[in-house]
Amino acid sequence: MTPKRKRIWDKTGGKCWYCGNDLPEKGWHADHVEPVIRVTELARKNPDCPDQAWKPEREREDNKVPACSKCNLYKSTHSVEEFRELLQRQVELARKASVNFRNAERFGLITVNGVKVTFYFETMESSHG
Numbered sequence: 406m407t408p409k410r411k412r413i414w415d416k417t418g419g420k421c422w423y424c425g426n427d428l429p430e431k432g433w434h435a436d437h438v439e440p441v442i443r444v445t446e447l448a449r450k451n452p453d454c455p456d457q458a459w460k461p462e463r464e465r466e467d468n469k470v471p472a473c474s475k476c477n478l479y480k481s482t483h484s485v486e487e488f489r490e491l492l493q494r495q496v497e498l499a500r501k502a503s504v505n506f507r508n509a510e511r512f513g514l515i516t517v518n519g520v521k522v523t524f525y526f527e528t529m530e531s532s533h534g
């Protein structure tokens with residue numbers, strides 16, 4: 406692990422910033438909290454291109470947190486609050502998409518508990534890191 410990646414890892418002591426699961430030493434992602442949207446080289450050279458949401462100034466270590474690949478890939482280019490909203494809709498989306506979910510719910514095999522999405526970093530002491 407490079408010294409830079411080690412510093413990012415140490416922000417949580419090796420847990421995912423979002424879900425809190427233990428990260429593997431290999432295969433964890435350094436997530437941009439505020440997304441750096443990457444555009445093509447062509448778009449970068451053309452200031453009139455509509456996709457100029459690339460934010461190179463967010464390419465900073467203090468904007469990077471350790472994340473598991475699942476959270477990082479699902480968060481994609483979303484902000485933290487957009488990611489929270491997306492996660493909060495998972496039950497609704499599963500109910501809509503899955504007959505297995507609906508059957509399991511109808512027969513009481515699963516119960517939706519209405520929990521609000523809390524990220525791991527929100528449970529850490531504010532003095533941490």
Ligand SMILES: [Zn+2]
Binds near residue numbers: 425473
């Ligand atoms: Zn995660």
